[in-house]
Amino acid sequence: MDLKCTLCGQTHQLFPRSLAVLDLMAQGRSNPAIADRLNISVKTVENYLNYLTQELACVRQLVDQGAQLRVALVLWRQQHPQPHSPRLPHLSNLSNF
Secondary structure, three states: OEEEOOOOOOEEEOOHHHHHHHHHHHOOOOHHHHHHHHOOOHHHHHHHHHHHHHHOHHHHHHHHOOOOHHHHHHHHHHHOOOOOOOOOOOHHHHHHO
16 A cells, blocks of 8 residues: 655555554554454564564654654554555454454
């Protein structure tokens, strides 16, 4: 999914699953809780977060300015709401996931 960034003006290609990880992180969930909810390993969650920080150079700039990485990613996601992917359940339905 391509998202036009309001912070840096670039278009970022993000996978629906990486957005799901990001959305759960924005809800305050830990990496193990995200892994459990999405039925993936904690290492896979970490890989998605690494991908996000590599893809989103503007987030790295926020981190360089002193923001915590998780906070910077959540702030980025709040600036870029997108429709939910049809391949993934809406986050409000993840309890059934």
